[in-house]
Amino acid sequence: MEPIRLTKLLASWGIASRRAVEEWIEAGRIRLNGQVVDQQGVKADPDVDTIEVDGRRVTAPSTGRRCYLALYKPLGYVSTMSDEHGRKALPDLLPKGLPRLFPIGRLDLDSTGLLLMTDDGELANRLLHPRYKVEKGYRVEIRGTPLSADEQRRFTSGLELDDGLTAPCRLQASKQPGVYLVALREGRKRQIRRMFAVLGRDVTALHRISFGPITLGTLGPGATRLLTDAETKALRQAAGLEE
Template identity: 50%
Template sequence: MRLQKYLAHAGVASRRAAEEIVRAGRVTLDGAVVTDPARDVPDDGSVAVRVDGRDVAPVRETVVFAVHKPAGVVSTARDTHGRPTVVGLVPAGERRLYPVGRLDADTTGLLLLTDDGALADLLTHPRYEVPKTYVATVAGGRVGPAALQRLREGVELDDGPTLPATVEQPRPGELRITLREGRKRQVRRMCRAVGHPVRALRRVRMGPLELGRLAPGEWRALDGREVAALRDAARPPADRP
């Protein structure tokens, strides 16, 4: 396995950042400084890999779960108030899983859990604008053209204007909204700003991955092709195949 990939899969940094770390001479293999990111490294722990003098754990197969988060479940690994958490929905075993982004307790739908910290960072970093699609049931019946245009072009919120969004209205009182940013309770705030507060909200897509037929509380492990597609979605457009 190439060194930059080894570091990325170990959660040290993204592949691009790992390459820079290696070239800067911050990585040693069995005590010898290595500056070639393409250097082969066995993934069985037989070589001591260190970054800035700290050991990097041997690469092991990572997991990514797609979960249909039910209402009332919080998007954290632990909750100080004793509420059920999304991590408790999957067979984590001894793995330390991280939610990829968050959904508030009242919002349902697609959430990813993984022990691949580098992948989680890529999917949530604002730079990459990974699209996320929500279906919102809103008050006030049919949303008029002026309100739809505001949602599409950007809504002024207390933390600044939103980026342009893709907004469709499949039926009166239901909106399908695709965002390329992830502010706190953003869909709810946008809809309230145009006079149509959200009554129910569900995330149905993240990048290339759809919620599909998962029922609330159900999960499935993603296969290698799906994980690769997520990584591609989190790369700058110029770097994508």
């Protein structure tokens, strides 16, 4: 087999998204034939090479149906499969007997709501890639005076953050004072909190209610459910994998 970039290979195996694999490489967590991979773009031949993540060998999964799961992440959990600081992580919430899953994107420790999990690396990569503009919806509570009409216009048009101008987004004021519905098509680190901070407001609660066509629905904190076939198809359509 022709050598394949490690990011693409591990994502196709359902180990993690390409973005996560890039972060693992930067952290020195991946070894190829016993040597730490210290740069992006390294390729491997899965028929010949030995690949390890955190000292454990990883291989292609056996053929079978992919798994797609919705999870309500409660407050105080990290959006990872393990945590070196001993904090509560996603495996504490998952039912037994599932294949090896990874989260599609993240929610902060102090954020709650919908987190999608899968072993489908290609789908995860597309859902997170800006090219496909998959929208994520949030309910946000802020401290301080309500946003003025001008501040709302600035928020939706794009705000200058330390990592560049944000893309246009949607913002809707709730009937409840200090509560807003925000819909983004990009996902920078702590983006919503930083956007409100630019306008002089602190976010006191951030709750994801949707990811593309999938909504949190009636799931309670810590609960999970498998996506239906119709939901899976809609998600794949949003990522451009099905017509």
